[in-house]
Amino acid sequence: MDTEKPSSSKKKKKTIEISSLADCEDVLHNILSRLPAKSFASAACVNKSWNCVCNSILSRPRIASACSFKASAPIALQEVLDKVLLEPIRPHFAIANVGRGFNMRRTLDFLVKHLGLRTPIILSVVHGVMGRDALTDEFREVKFQDHEDIGVNRGICTCGQQSGIVLTVGYLPGLKVDAIPLLRRKEIVQVPVDDTYVDVYLAPPVPMIDQFVMDIQNYTTSVSGCASPVGIIMFGKEDMDQKPIIEKLDYAMSMNTVFVGDERSRFAYRSGDDLRNVCGNPAFISDAVALVFASDKDKPHGTGEIQFHLAMSEGVSAIGPRHKAVSVRANHAEGSTWLTAKREGHHVILDGEQILRHIDQLENRFPQVELYVGVTKRRKCSIGSEKSRLITTLAFHGIRGGDQEYLYVDGVGIKTGDYFQFYQPDHNAALAACRNASENIRNLKLNSSGKGFLGRRDVANSIDRKEVLGGFIFSCCGRGNSFFGGLNVDSFPFFENFPSAPLAGIFCGGEIGRGKLSMTGQESQEESPAERRYLHVYSTAYLVISYSAAPSE
Numbered sequence: 001m002d003t004e005k006p007s008s009s010k011k012k013k014k015t016i017e018i019s020s021l022a023d024c025e026d027v028l029h030n031i032l033s034r035l036p037a038k039s040f041a042s043a044a045c046v047n048k049s050w051n052c053v054c055n056s057i058l059s060r061p062r063i064a065s066a067c068s069f070k071a072s073a074p075i076a077l078q079e080v081l082d083k084v085l086l087e088p089i090r091p092h093f094a095i096a097n098v099g100r101g102f103n104m105r106r107t108l109d110f111l112v113k114h115l116g117l118r119t120p121i122i123l124s125v126v127h128g129v130m131g132r133d134a135l136t137d138e139f140r141e142v143k144f145q146d147h148e149d150i151g152v153n154r155g156i157c158t159c160g161q162q163s164g165i166v167l168t169v170g171y172l173p174g175l176k177v178d179a180i181p182l183l184r185r186k187e188i189v190q191v192p193v194d195d196t197y198v199d200v201y202l203a204p205p206v207p208m209i210d211q212f213v214m215d216i217q218n219y220t221t222s223v224s225g226c227a228s229p230v231g232i233i234m235f236g237k238e239d240m241d242q243k244p245i246i247e248k249l250d251y252a253m254s255m256n257t258v259f260v261g262d263e264r265s266r267f268a269y270r271s272g273d274d275l276r277n278v279c280g281n282p283a284f285i286s287d288a289v290a291l292v293f294a295s296d297k298d299k300p301h302g303t304g305e306i307q308f309h310l311a312m313s314e315g316v317s318a319i320g321p322r323h324k325a326v327s328v329r330a331n332h333a334e335g336s337t338w339l340t341a342k343r344e345g346h347h348v349i350l351d352g353e354q355i356l357r358h359i360d361q362l363e364n365r366f367p368q369v370e371l372y373v374g375v376t377k378r379r380k381c382s383i384g385s386e387k388s389r390l391i392t393t394l395a396f397h398g399i400r401g402g403d404q405e406y407l408y409v410d411g412v413g414i415k416t417g418d419y420f421q422f423y424q425p426d427h428n429a430a431l432a433a434c435r436n437a438s439e440n441i442r443n444l445k446l447n448s449s450g451k452g453f454l455g456r457r458d459v460a461n462s463i464d465r466k467e468v469l470g471g472f473i474f475s476c477c478g479r480g481n482s483f484f485g486g487l488n489v490d491s492f493p494f495f496e497n498f499p500s501a502p503l504a505g506i507f508c509g510g511e512i513g514r515g516k517l518s519m520t521g522q523e524s525q526e527e528s529p530a531e532r533r534y535l536h537v538y539s540t541a542y543l544v545i546s547y548s549a550a551p552s553e
Contacts, residue, residue, distance in 0.1 A: 025053060033057045037085035054088070061173055061306060061547050062089055063470035065502040067131030067166040069142060073102045080167040081114055083134035091169045093177040093291060094121045095233065095472075097129055097506045099144045099163030108268045115169070117270075120179040122291055124235045124267040127477035129166040130491050130505030139495065141488050143480050143507050168472070168504040172545075174303040175230060176223040176296045179271040182212040182245060182288040183278065207287045209245050213252050213383050216292055224295040228254035231308035231543070233291040233472070234261035234512055240287045241335065241411055242510070243395055246534050250514055251381040251391055258308040260474050260543045261290075263510025263535055304549040307466070309444060310515035311437040311493065315430035315479060315538030316372065316423040320359050323350075324419050325375075330412040337397070337414045338406035344419070352402020359422050366424055370478075371399040372537050373409055373420040394533045396423070425538040427483055437542055438493035444468065444544060445497045466546040468498045473505030475540040480507060483538075490540050498544075513541030 032043050032053055044054035066083035068076035094115050098107060108123050115121065128143030145162055170177075184207045217227040232249070236242040242263045249259065269289045271277050278284040293308070323341040326349050330337050342349050350358075359365060375395050382388035400408040414420075444466065475490045488495070494503055514534035 028053050029057065033088060035088060037087065037089045037091075040088040041090070057088055058090060058171065058173070059302075060304075060549075061171055061469055062087075063168065063170045063172075063502045063545065064089060065131055065166065065168040065470065065504040066134040067129055067140070067164060067504070068134045069140075069164040071101075071162070073098075073107070073163065073165075076163075076165050077102070077107060077110060077167075079134040080165055081111075084167055084169045085114075089169060089171045091115045091119045092172050092175070093170050093179075093293075094119060095168045095291065095504070096121070096123045096165060097126045097504075098123065098165045099129075100125060101163035102165065104266070104268045108270060111167075112270050118272045119270070120177055120272045120291060121270040122179055122233070122235060122267060122289055123269065124262060124265045124506075126262065126265060126506040126508055128480070128507035129164050130473055130475075130507075131166040131503065139488065139491065139503070141480060141491055141505070141507075143477065143482075166504045166506070168470075168502070170470075172293070172306055172469075174296055174299045174306055176294050178219060178273060178292055179269045179276070180212070180215050180219060180290050180292055181269065181271070181276060181278070181286045182207055182209065182290075184208065184285040184287060186283050186285065207240070207245070207285075209248050210383055212245070212288070212290075213248050216249070216290060217252065219292060220294040223297065225297045226295075227252075228257045229292050229294040230256075230306065231258040231293045232261070233293075233543070234259060234288060235265050235267045236261070236263045236288045236510070236512075237286065238264040238266060238509065241413075242288065242512075243411065243413060243535060245288055246512060246514070247379075247381060247391070247393060248383060250393075250532060250534050251389075252383050255516055258310045258515035258543065259512055259534060260310065260472060260514075260541045261512040262474060262506060262508035263512055265509060302550050304547055306469070307546050307548070308515070309441075309544040309546060310513060311440045311542040311544070312513050312536070313430060313433040313437045313490070313493065313540040313542070314536065315425055315427070315433065315476060315483075315540070317364075317426035317429045318374070318421050318423055319362055319364055320422045321345075322419050322421050323355065325414055325416055327406075328414055328416050328418075329406070330414075332412060335411060336400060337409050337412055339409070339414060340406060341420070351404050352407030353404050355407050356399075356402045366426070369425050372396045372423045373399065374423050375414055375418050375420040376531060377413065377415075377418055392531050394531050396535065396537045398537075423537070425478060425483070427485075430479065430538065431484065431489070434489060434493055434540075437540070438496050441493055441497045441542065441544060444546065466548050468501050469545045469547050470502035470504075471498070471545060472543040473503065473540060474511050474513070474543075475505060475507050476511055476536075476538045477507040477509060478538055479540065494542055494544070511536040511539050511541050513539070 044051045064084040066080040068079040070076040111121050130141045132139050220229045221227050268279050322344040325339050325341050327340040340349050340351055377395055378392045380388040381391050398410040471494050479490055481487055513536055
């Protein structure tokens with residue numbers, strides 16, 4: 001009996017200390033704010049008092065990002081997960097970009113297990129990643145080797161790195177987030193095999209683009225009351241032409257909606273809505289997936305505003321005269337177009353060999369670099385049964401070659417009468433565009449508190465100022481060190497202005513960037529309302545996410 005009394009006394013004393021601690025809200029706040037995410041989630045369930053303190057700690061949004069280049073994929077995955085969950089956070093979304101060394105299914109299952117079934121997650125295979133190392137905190141831009149099977153190889157010079165991962169997790173109160181796929185439902189046909197019949201899935205030729213757009217609109221309307229979300233981060237299937245998909249989205253959404261993403265990749269996803277989780281189902285093909293960020297119409301009083309901002313660094317320059325397409329043949333089987341053309345102001349019809357010979361003889365033509373044509377397309381567009389209207393876009397198509405009959409270009413959708421201009425990668429133009437992007441991002445900095453810039457005296461005056469939560473970079477896989485001859489050039493515009501803000505980036509197979517090219521919300525001189533551009537080549541798209549605190553009453 002005597003031996004049990006000290007233990008009972010100690011237990012009673014400990015209970016009293018914890019009870020006193022719960023009454024001391026400042027001390028409790030200080031302790032709970034230092035917990036990692038999993039322990040923090042458990043602490044929020046202790047009692048009502050602790051839950052209120054936890055809610056006050058997470059009253060502001062937060063983005064966490066980390067990368068790892070460990071040779072072992074499971075070790076790298078565990079490193080970045082531990083890093084992003086090192087501090088309190090309730091994941092509203094997660095984006096993981098990996099190299100070829102990662103098993104897609106196992107990686108997605110691991111993330112779902114640790115981040116929760118209701119957390120929308122997108123996992124994609126990319127050409128390289130940018131981010132801070134989970135262990136050393138060093139920022140790196142790394143392109144991977146052996147990536148021929150995840151998109152178009154644009155002559156990348158790699159640095160010997162085989163694989164890696166960058167993981168971003170975000171908590172964005174005031175927004176609702178979900179992953180919405182673009183699907184094709186396969187038809188089931190019974191094929192006779194020996195003495196029985198076997199079900200065979202046949203893919204329909206056309207994806208359900210209108211349904212995809214309406215799914216995004218319906219989701220956004222249900223949570224925000226309007227049809228256009230704040231932003232979309234999108235990943236397209238590597239062998240699917242994304243031009244008609246982005247064209248419909250551009251047509252349907254307000255210009256205040258920012259799109260960014262990777263045009264060509266391999267991806268897997270997890271939606272917060274189980275009805276959308278058909279990834280891996282043999283009856284469906286996913287041609288794209290969009291992570292949709294929509295305003296929450298039911299957000300608590302006092303919640304601030306989160307905004308998406310876009311900046312672009314274009315990496316091509318125009319060369320030669322404009323041409324007008326004359327004879328056009330679409331080869332849908334090969335995904336290419338054969339055409340003849342005549343120079344603007346001339347009447348002679350030129351074949352592919354004549355066109356390319358003239359372009360190669362121009363003084364400003366860089367030898368042995370790729371060529372593209374930027375085609376100005378004026379098309380009718382509509383969603384569902386609504387009345388169509390005309391939109392004008394600039395679409396890039398890679399040059400495959402030319403002979404004495406035709407000029408051969410990637411993709412379809414070009415028509416007789418369309419005008420086009422030749423473009424080539426230009427690192428000098430890209431460097432100048434990076435400087436312009438940095439100045440554009442600096443405009444946001446001038447109206448921003450920065451990351452961690454606010455002291456106690458500044459809090460009362462910070463209501464009308466923006467805090468930069470973090471950013472994403474989507475850069476062409478042809479850029480990087482081999483293109484610029486220097487390290488970390490693509491990330492410099494963001495890093496120069498917000499060096500301590502979380503930043504994640506990828507080298508991708510096609511850059512999606514659409515929105516107002518102004519950090520202040522004003523129209524930019526770079527934008528031409530008559531010619532919209534949303535799929536880019538040799539460019540970098542910068543997404544900057546900011547937060548403005550709610551005005552106090």
